[in-house]
Amino acid sequence: MSETYYFCPLCITANVFQTYSSLFKHIREYHRDDPSFGIRCELTVFCGFRYSTFDSYRRHIYRCHRSLIDSSDDSKNNISSGIDDIHFMEDFSSDASFNDESSIADNSDSSIYVDEEVDEMEYNFLNMNPITVPVKEDKLSLKEFAEFYTRVLLELREYHLLPQKIVQCISSFISTLLDMTFKLIKIKTSTSAFIPTNDLDIVFAQVISIINSISKNEYQFLKQCKNFFNYEAPTEIILNKNEERAYYIPLKQSIRTMLQNETLLKSITDNINSFSNYVAKDKDLILSNRQGCCIKSNMSRRENSNVLLLKLYTDGISVTNPIGAKRDFHKFTCFYYLLDDMPETMRSKVNSIGLFCMCYSKHLNDQNNAKILMDVLVNDLNNLQNEGITIACPSSRIYLVFSTVSADNLGANEVGGFQKTFSSGSFCRHCLITYEQRLIPLTDISFVPRTKLKHDMVLSQVIENNDDKIIQGVKCCSWFKNLVGFHPTESLPPDLMHDVAEGLCPLIITALLKEAIQQRILSYAQIEERTSSFNFGFNDLSNKPPPIKKQHLTNSNVIGTASQRLCLFKLLPIIFYDIIDELALFNLYTLLREIISYLYAGIMRKSWLPYLDALCKSFYSLMVERLPDHVTPKVHFLTEYCRSIEKHGLPILNSCMRFESKHQYFKQIVNRSLNFKNPLLTMSKRHQLRQCLLNKLASSRFSPSITVYSSRLIEFVKFSIPIQRLLKKYVNETDSISESLSIYYHDLKMKQKSVFVYDLIHTEEIPIFCQIHHLLKINEKWFAIAEKLHTKAFNEKLWAYEVEYTGTLEKIDIEHCLDLFPHCLDIYVVKETYYINLLVRLTKR
Numbered sequence: 067m068s069e070t071y072y073f074c075p076l077c078i079t080a081n082v083f084q085t086y087s088s089l090f091k092h093i094r095e096y097h098r099d100d101p102s103f104g105i106r107c108e109l110t111v112f113c114g115f116r117y118s119t120f121d122s123y124r125r126h127i128y129r130c131h132r133s134l135i136d137s138s139d140d141s142k143n144n145i146s147s148g149i150d151d152i153h154f155m156e157d158f159s160s161d162a163s164f165n166d167e168s169s170i171a172d173n174s175d176s177s178i179y180v181d182e183e184v185d186e187m188e189y190n191f192l193n194m195n196p197i198t199v200p201v202k203e204d205k206l207s208l209k210e211f212a213e214f215y216t217r218v219l220l221e222l223r224e225y226h227l228l229p230q231k232i233v234q235c236i237s238s239f240i241s242t243l244l245d246m247t248f249k250l251i252k253i254k255t256s257t258s259a260f261i262p263t264n265d266l267d268i269v270f271a272q273v274i275s276i277i278n279s280i281s282k283n284e285y286q287f288l289k290q291c292k293n294f295f296n297y298e299a300p301t302e303i304i305l306n307k308n309e310e311r312a313y314y315i316p317l318k319q320s321i322r323t324m325l326q327n328e329t330l331l332k333s334i335t336d337n338i339n340s341f342s343n344y345v346a347k348d349k350d351l352i353l354s355n356r357q358g359c360c361i362k363s364n365m366s367r368r369e370n371s372n373v374l375l376l377k378l379y380t381d382g383i384s385v386t387n388p389i390g391a392k393r394d395f396h397k398f399t400c401f402y403y404l405l406d407d408m409p410e411t412m413r414s415k416v417n418s419i420g421l422f423c424m425c426y427s428k429h430l431n432d433q434n435n436a437k438i439l440m441d442v443l444v445n446d447l448n449n450l451q452n453e454g455i456t457i458a459c460p461s462s463r464i465y466l467v468f469s470t471v472s473a474d475n476l477g478a479n480e481v482g483g484f485q486k487t488f489s490s491g492s493f494c495r496h497c498l499i500t501y502e503q504r505l506i507p508l509t510d511i512s513f514v515p516r517t518k519l520k521h522d523m524v525l526s527q528v529i530e531n532n533d534d535k536i537i538q539g540v541k542c543c544s545w546f547k548n549l550v551g552f553h554p555t556e557s558l559p560p561d562l563m564h565d566v567a568e569g570l571c572p573l574i575i576t577a578l579l580k581e582a583i584q585q586r587i588l589s590y591a592q593i594e595e596r597t598s599s600f601n602f603g604f605n606d607l608s609n610k611p612p613p614i615k616k617q618h619l620t621n622s623n624v625i626g627t628a629s630q631r632l633c634l635f636k637l638l639p640i641i642f643y644d645i646i647d648e649l650a651l652f653n654l655y656t657l658l659r660e661i662i663s664y665l666y667a668g669i670m671r672k673s674w675l676p677y678l679d680a681l682c683k684s685f686y687s688l689m690v691e692r693l694p695d696h697v698t699p700k701v702h703f704l705t706e707y708c709r710s711i712e713k714h715g716l717p718i719l720n721s722c723m724r725f726e727s728k729h730q731y732f733k734q735i736v737n738r739s740l741n742f743k744n745p746l747l748t749m750s751k752r753h754q755l756r757q758c759l760l761n762k763l764a765s766s767r768f769s770p771s772i773t774v775y776s777s778r779l780i781e782f783v784k785f786s787i788p789i790q791r792l793l794k795k796y797v798n799e800t801d802s803i804s805e806s807l808s809i810y811y812h813d814l815k816m817k818q819k820s821v822f823v824y825d826l827i828h829t830e831e832i833p834i835f836c837q838i839h840h841l842l843k844i845n846e847k848w849f850a851i852a853e854k855l856h857t858k859a860f861n862e863k864l865w866a867y868e869v870e871y872t873g874t875l876e877k878i879d880i881e882h883c884l885d886l887f888p889h890c891l892d893i894y895v896v897k898e899t900y901y902i903n904l905l906v907r908l909t910k911r
Contacts, residue, residue: 603892
């Protein structure tokens with residue numbers, strides 16, 4: 067019988083190959099990067115297409131001629147003996163490295179700590195449970211196999227954000243590996259009568275069929291996600307014109323799926339009960355939004371006690387299409403939701419924020435479009451409030467009550483039907499101040515607050531006039547006018563992020579540094595050098611601001627994110643410690659800094675509000691006196707926070723900061739998918755795929771955990787004598803002790819040398835700090851060995867606590883380190899004195 071030979075069409079000399087697999091290997095190794103790559107497939111009479119890149123040629127071969135790559139001469143296959151396989155496995159095992167704690171303990175000096183920063187998305191992925199088949203082997207069926215493989219593809223797509231083409235390529239590789247595995251099994255069992263190869267053939271054929279079917283196209287993949295992961299597709303809303311669409315996710319099913327997680331529901335219930343108990347014991351405390359009078363009014367409409375608060379957020383998100391002639395700028399309006407009663411450790415996670423709706427911002431400029439969309443959203447929200455959600459819980463039904471809408475000032479004014487300009491007229495949605503009156507000190511006047519009755523009267527007049535004329539800042543009806551529990555004067559709280567972090571903080575920073583330049587205390591170059599070379603502490607490093615350059619001060623624009631600007635404002639006295647008190651405007655800094663310490667507090671007291679109100683009015687009046695040209699609307703908005711606290715609860719809980727982080731996910735999706743034909747559908751669909759995966763992994767998503775990426779075993783005698791004396795009360799010398807440089811507790815990184823608030827003493831509630839020396843795992847529980855620091859005084863110039871080391875060690879449970887303040891702090895050295903910069907005012911529950 068004649069043999070078939072293969073020739074390389076790309077070589078100058080005719081190289082001959084006995085098998086196509088050897089030819090393909092040759093092309094891959096020697097010609098894949100040829101700039102003039104071009105090859106025509108003539109393996110069958112049906113082929114004949116020419117391929118100009120190796121990747122396109124490879125895809126064709128794997129799809130149409132895979133058998134030629136996998137096939138080999140039978141005699142060569144049979145030559146391979148069991149001894150060769152044993153030698154191969156022995157070599158493989160000897161080369162493999164295992165993370166065995168005993169081997170680490172034997173050579174502790176060679177242990178390597180993995181101590182690198184990871185972003186939130188990577189951290190969430192690292193925290194996922196290993197992929198396992200959650201069924202017994204005797205009950206394993208093709209259905210469980212299909213579910214497992216769908217989850218694999220879902221993780222590849224929604225955690226690694228891989229395109230569908232890459233997922234299909236991975237499926238093709240897996241099919242090839244399984245095909246090779248099957249052939250190896252046939253070879254090894256060809257001489258045995260105990261394993262029927264026909265049965266194996268059928269099973270592997272079915273497995274390969276399932277793999278190829280799931281990743282065949284988008285429809286099949288979404289179908290399997292719906293079967294196994296309860297994927298809910300976004301609902302399309304056709305607006306005024308056929309080509310104008312929006313997409314929304316019905317809230318009832320989304321929240322029901324979320325609340326079916328017993329851990330989450332129990333945490334929310336415990337959080338509500340805990341706050342109620344604390345407030346019953348100390349009525350001066352403000353712990354949650356439930357204590358706001360407007361939210362209390364909404365909750366009073368519901369007789370049932372099983373009530374959860376639902377917060378909405380809206381903002382615009384911008385992406386750019388950089389592709390050739392179709393390059394364009396896209397701006398979308400997003401609506402998110404959040405269960406307002408979640409514990410802080412859960413609500414701070416971006417994954418706890420759900421998507422409600424997405425649409426093009428320009429479509430909302432049309433009143434008919436806005437009405438069509440808002441009618442759908444409002445009906446969905448009202449049905450959720452009226453009917454509740456049936457889930458498996460003791461009461462069987464949970465009711466949702468609308469709380470507030472968080473947004474920036476422009477977005478809030480648009481939602482509420484107020485004017486969208488802040489440079490004229492009645493620009494404030496909280497009171498009736500006009501732009502011309504903003505320069506009147508509040509010592510001479512107080513402005514009339516807006517009320518429901520007055521607002522409705524003005525709105526009726528606007529509607530009656532029907533001439534688009536703005537009256538007292540009211541332009542039109544609110545988008546949510548028919549939403550149960552919503553009113554423009556009571557449901558749109560101010561936002562700390564836009565008002566303070568992005569508004570007042572950079573304003574005061576710029577004013578102080580400009581004064582330093584005008585007084586010839588510092589030059590532009592010196593300011594840039596100080597801000598670029600300052601050594602930020604580890605816990606502040608993630609919010610390190612960019613250097614301040616001349617053009618930034620000239621344009622009165624301190625660049626950076628809200629977190630970076632707030633960090634710079636917090637550390638400004640330490641960065642410029644030698645000149646800060648020489649500035650005449652430093653009083654403005656100290657006033658605003660004290661105001662921020664109250665507004666950003668996670669726990670407040672009602673008795674603080676009169677003093678806070680006086681501080682805000684003093685700051686406003688001083689701004690009018692010292693910097694009248696810089697009295698922006700945001701300076702006025704600061705005076706509205708005390709009234710807002712009474713209405714809506716803690717300002718920090720109404721901040722847009724975490725909602726803004728949600729935008730980054732969608733921007734990443736658009737930039738990676740490069741789909742600008744219908745980006746709304748792409749973003750909403752990919753978000754729902756991610757959510758269905760997270761809901762399946764709900765146990766790891768919401769359960770409190772301590773995550774350690776690297777640790778080492780350490781002998782008891784290796785510790786210093788003071789630590790041995792401390793630990794002797796709790797461990798034996800033979801007990802296993804693990805040490806780590808850093809751990810993640812509720813997604814917060816705790817590291818050696820970090821500082822936390824240990825206690826509050828005296829009537830003034832002076833904080834006592836501890837610095838972590840060791841992070842140890844003893845008897846399956848993590849502890850911090852920390853040194854207590856003595857708080858000597860509060861330095862008003864640096865706005866920081868002066869501390870000194872005491873040498874007193876404490877063994878503290880990790881779970882109690884962050885009870886008083888859920889963040890780690892840094893120590894800064896100024897003139898050989900140690901200082902801790904604490905942003906907020908603390909109080910005990």
